[in-house]
Amino acid sequence: MNSILFIFILFVFLIGGVYYSRCREGFTSMDGKQRCPNVLIQKGAKFYLYNSKLDQVPGVNPVEFNNLEEYVEFIEWQHGAGIRCPVLYLQNTYDAQGNRVYKVRPSVTELQGGLPPSSTGQTAFQDFDNTSQYIDAQTNPELQNQSNENMLFSDNAMDDNWGGQNYTEKHVEEGRYAGNEVNILVA
Incomplete structure (x- = not known):
C-alpha cells in the first residue's frame, strides 16, 4: 500500500514539473527573430x-x-x-x-532602486542656538516626545493620548516641569 502511495505522489510531482516548465515565460522567440x-x-x-x-x-x-x-x-x-x-x-x-x-x-x-525613503527628522540640522540653552540636551522633537508616546496618558496637549487639563496641572504641581516656568513681570 505504501509503494502505491509513493508512486502516486511521484507521478503528481512529475506532472506538476512538466506543467511548470511549459508555463515558464520565455524571453526569446522560437523563430530566431529578435x-x-x-x-x-x-x-x-x-x-x-x-x-x-x-x-x-x-x-x-x-x-x-x-x-x-x-x-x-x-x-x-x-x-x-x-x-x-x-x-x-x-x-x-x-x-x-x-x-x-x-x-x-x-x-x-522607482528611480531609487529600493532605497528606503529618507527621513528629514533624522538628517536635518538643528536650529542655531544663540543663547546656549540646549547644551547637552536632546533637542530633536521626536526624541523629546518619545517618552510621552509610550505612556497611557500624556501631559502634552498635542499628543493623541493627552490625559486632559487636570492630568497636566497635576504634573506641573508635582514639579515635573520645575525650571521651565516663565515669570512675567508687570511694571
Missing part, C-alpha cells in the same frame, strides 16, 4: 525604446515616446500581442565632471 526592444533610455522628458540587436532606423528603432503614458500604452499593446520583453532602463544624466553618463535604474517609476 523583435524585442531591450533598452529604454530617458533623455530629458522623452523616452527612447531601442532594440540593441537591430540597426537603428528613425521612427522604428528607437521608438520615441513623449511621456511615460505613451510608453505604458505601448507595453500594454505588446502584452496584448503576446510579446513580453525584459527591458533595461537607463537614465541619461551628467556626473560631477559634466560628462554624459547612463545610470541603470530598476524601474521607470
Whole structure:
C-alpha cells in the first residue's frame, strides 16, 4: 500500500514539473527573430525604446515616446500581442565632471532602486542656538516626545493620548516641569 502511495505522489510531482516548465515565460522567440526592444533610455522628458540587436532606423528603432503614458500604452499593446520583453532602463544624466553618463535604474517609476525613503527628522540640522540653552540636551522633537508616546496618558496637549487639563496641572504641581516656568513681570 505504501509503494502505491509513493508512486502516486511521484507521478503528481512529475506532472506538476512538466506543467511548470511549459508555463515558464520565455524571453526569446522560437523563430530566431529578435523583435524585442531591450533598452529604454530617458533623455530629458522623452523616452527612447531601442532594440540593441537591430540597426537603428528613425521612427522604428528607437521608438520615441513623449511621456511615460505613451510608453505604458505601448507595453500594454505588446502584452496584448503576446510579446513580453525584459527591458533595461537607463537614465541619461551628467556626473560631477559634466560628462554624459547612463545610470541603470530598476524601474521607470522607482528611480531609487529600493532605497528606503529618507527621513528629514533624522538628517536635518538643528536650529542655531544663540543663547546656549540646549547644551547637552536632546533637542530633536521626536526624541523629546518619545517618552510621552509610550505612556497611557500624556501631559502634552498635542499628543493623541493627552490625559486632559487636570492630568497636566497635576504634573506641573508635582514639579515635573520645575525650571521651565516663565515669570512675567508687570511694571
